[in-house]
Amino acid sequence: MENKLKVLDKVKDKGEKLNRMLRRNAAGQTAMPKKRTNLKEHLQKKSTRKKIRETVVSWLFLSPSLAGVLTFFVLPFLVVVFYAVVNNPIQKEFVGFDNFVRVFNNNAFKQAASNTLMFSAVAVPLAVALSLFLAVVMESGIPFKSQFRSFFLSPMMVPIASIVLIWQVLFDYNGLINQVYLAFGGPSKIDWLKSDKAQIVVVILFLWKNLGYNMILFMAALSSVPKDLIEVARLESATERQIFWSIKMRYLSSTILFVTIMSLINSFKVFREVYLLTGDYPYQTLYMMQHFMNNTFASVDYQKLSASAIMMAIVVVILMFIMFITEDRYGRDIEG
């Protein structure tokens, strides 16, 4: 009996449930909503799991490089910062900016910094202007374009060490440049590498080496200028000069900035040329930052080294922030 009653109860229960469901169905509601939330939750859970997995994966891929960069560049640089503000690595007494002041008052540093600045101030604008000029010439539809491009790019591939000999022959006191100079009515021979003219030689070498690279960057930017824009401008009878200054320059502006900064950074590397041409002790106008660093390395003065490295780093970071901020401003302008 009791069993029968229980079964009856169960059946009643089921019947009520069925009734409720039917009623809900009639009202346009189904039992689905409950299930749907379940699915949503499930999906959400899955996507967070996926996100975590993705993060883990990407950090795993990053880890070898990150470990190396931390040990060889970032962490030691923090130590460099530390060295720059203490009196010596053993006593570790905080001295504030004393080291910086000491470096700043150092005559060799002043000489090196002003030489490097002088060199960059002359070489960088020349490099940008000349390479832009070359790129415009290259993109103007001249024949043998790819051959010319190879010719201009080839100095980039040539090791400086291989080419230094011939530069010595050219710019020596008894060298070819002087002969030409005399033939064209120069008053007397110039000692190119051991006089105030030495920087000219280095600027020429720098241009020779870097113009091709800059030119490629400009050529890429020039070919990205939309053709239809220029067509329209031509139809509206704009002159070539107007097209260049108002359309192409607009598209080139960010590249000009990039090339300027890259040339500036490359100009800090001109030590290679100077060292291979003239050795450890060049004429005084060729005494570059790297010479100063080399000599400081030789004297094992960590304080001086660290302070000057940090000053260089600050200069580079400032340059880069200028670049990023201006690129942000101009970049948006063009895309719109």
Place this chain on the structure above:
Amino acid sequence: MAEIRKPRSETVFYERAIRKAHRNKRIYKYGIIIGTIIAAFFAVLFLTPIILTITNSFMSSSEISANYGAVFKTTENGGKVFISKTVNLKFIPDIVSFSQYYAVLFKSPEYLVKFWNSVLYVVPIVGVQLMIAMLASYGFARYQGRVREVIFFIYIILMLMPYQVTLVPNYLVSQWLGILDTRWAILLPGFFSPFAVFLLTKFIRRIPTEVMEAASIDGAGEWQIFSKICMPLCKSGLISIAILVFIDYWNMVEQPLILLSNDELHPLSVFLSKINAGEISLAFAVAVIYLVPPLLIFLYGEEYLVEGISYQGGLKG
């Protein structure tokens, strides 16, 4: 009346336009001629030093000292050879001689040792830097996050730092690890240089994400997507980066000067400048031998090189 005038002015307009177009065409034609002349002029300036170096390497030592005696003051033959007061620059040697190459390759092993040094630095650096960069750039490009963006920015800063800055930390680490004056002082920082990471990330970001998503839906694991899809698609990028890294390290001067006080480990790029005047004729041959590998790479991969440089433009990409 007005109706008659209108077509007339139109023809005038067209006539003018045609005349202008002709003039433009003429200007354009002259422009091309002038442009070609300018390009040719620069090309001669750019190529002369390279060609001179190559042709001079085929001159015998007596011819070299006769031509450049005034510059390098060769004294090996005790003044028996005529030494000119001025320099005779010659494009073509009187007698093509391979004696210099013979001397370099078979008689003076120190040049070959230094050349081999260069190879031992450059090849592992290119290989390992590229491998580490492949992994890292996939990590940067595939999934993004705030922290990773900041780290990538730090990589860019590090990449642009001149040697005057980065060599100081490198020196300190090498000292702590006790690898100063060994090959590892050059190799290890080279392995982890952020340059390849930066450039390769830019290459990978150009791959449409749909490609990788599709592979992922088809059941490819992360490693499979990386090795079977991403890297093959970046092949040209990898080659161009390899070329750029190769040039950079084949040319290195700063690092060995500071990190290696032992001359024997120096690469040829530093050693070449230390050749004394007595061996100046050999120097040209050594210079050419040193120039051959990058030149071959250039001939093979110029397109890749150009592509790699173009990708560098615009650091944010």
